Amino acid sequence: MPEWLTSFPTLGEQLLRSVRRAFDEAYRSFSREYGEVIEAIFDPLLYLLVWFERLLLATPWWLVIAAVCALCYAATRSRKLVAWTLVTLLGIGLLDMWEDTMRTLAIISVSTLITIALGVPLGIAMSWSDRLQTVFTPVMDVMQTMPIFVYLIPVVMLFGLGKIPGVIAVVIYAIPPVIRLTNLGIRLVPEDVLEASDAFGASRRDKLIQVQLPLALPNIMAGINQTIMMALSMVVIASMIGVRGLGQPVLEAVTNQYFALGILNGAAVVALAILFDRMTQAYGRRLRAIK
């Protein structure tokens, strides 16, 4: 039997290695050439992140708790949720995870804001253009299924270790739900309501702001909820490229076999996740109830 039937005929080790090397070289020289420029572009983001983290750390713990509880009440009008928020945050503080939690809160908040600022307009654009939708849908599928470490490599090559690559990785991983659900929400707005706004001479902008976005808002909120959940799930992985927060002790616990430390910090991530989830969901329900 000829050899190509028993073992898969590959392109040849030599050729593949040189292709890979050429690709890596090209990217490396690109990052050497433009790394600083790109880093400078992202500087404002870094300032925002650092400023917000310092703000959370410098503010007395009771003030932070009061602010989060007030925000929770404003969004949900639910005393039960406020009580649950209070208990969660007090527990985190008592177990000496306050600082790490604040750092995580900072990066999650900033990542979520960026995700919304990018994702909602992209979703709107996708709802307007079927062509854009056919292009973006597979791109987003790749973003969500590609192993996270794979796109960490070029980001780290470009930015080194630190907060910015962390945020970028979180945003890439967490942005698809917002885009998808904004697009879906706008496309689901009933045809007759759109026809009515046309019949009254509404411009595209009026239609978007007065009709499509408000009616899509419950769906958009569901997307934001998903995004926050996915961002939180990235906390531990982001700590591998130097993002400080609740992920770091978990990483430490894995390498040193500190079971209890791992459980405590993991539980804090879960508690934050539940908190955000209930808050955004209750807010979404309130939006729906208005209808």
Next chain:
Amino acid sequence: MSSGSIRAQGLYKVFGRDPASVMPLVREGIGKDELRDSHGHVLALRDVNLSVPEGSVQVIMGLSGCGKSTLVRHFNRLVEPTEGRVSVGGVDVLALGPGRLRRFRQSGISMVFQRFALFPHKTVRANVAFGLDVRRTEGSERDKRVARWVERVGLAGYEDSYPGELSGGMQQRVGLARALATDAKILLMDEPFGALDPLIRADMQDLVLGLQAELKKTMVFVTHDLEEAIAVGDRIAILRDGEIVQNADSQELVLRPADGYIEQFTNKINRARVLRVGSVMEPPNPELASPLHCSVDMTLEDALPRVSASPGEEAPVTDGDGNVVGAISVLRILVAVAGGRYSLGDGSEDRLKRTAG
């Protein structure tokens, strides 16, 4: 031409991938079914010509799928015709650019929809204000108008409710107020009461008739209900497979239906309530001296007691100024109400008289 008149000339509408390619066949008179089965296009309107004078109510009637909703959407260009001309108030609607078309829809023409099409996330007040908001009528002028129309359609007290909290009839009142708030001279009503219960529908018809007496809008009113058509319409156009079969007032439609299709519509209605004395009277009879007069616009139902109480069961008919313009007899009324089998002026009265005699 005045600003509230509507005119459609040679209107064709074909739905499908390439309507222009099948237009020669359509003009040659290809059947609707053949066009759909062999050419994959749907014929919605064929050579529709319609002229609605300012201040009158034109009803468009037909079974579902006959193209009536498509036709009404040509007047504010929610649907583009495949061929033909539409002018509103002397303006060629099809020549308007996007900006001018928006302004035309903002203040020249407004619409009420069958399924209400209200904004579910807006309050009654905000729904009524929508047309004013998109044309940037702001402040006290906006609030004043909204309050006036909410009040006029009978929704005072519900300003802060959401459409989902209202009954169907009340929702359509919101739709009506939303359309009236822009003060457009032309009102398109696409089966506005088709989704409502009969009792509520009668209420809404009264509301529209009251408003029309006051506002004298030019109205295009789509319905599939002949009684509604007769109640609101000055003229009634009956559409079949995208063609206007007959366009006439209610008397003409009932007395002289153009074909069997129209008769199918008209033979189920109560003719005594539709036909008016003026449509069926005979020339004046100077020998009549009954003190009981009937006026020309009385329905036969209302006239019957007076006529039968008159000597010889015949009474003089007077016009609005009190001049005697005709005569009406019980027999004449019976023949008109019996319809179909007997027609006026062919001697059937004599036959009836003999049979009765």
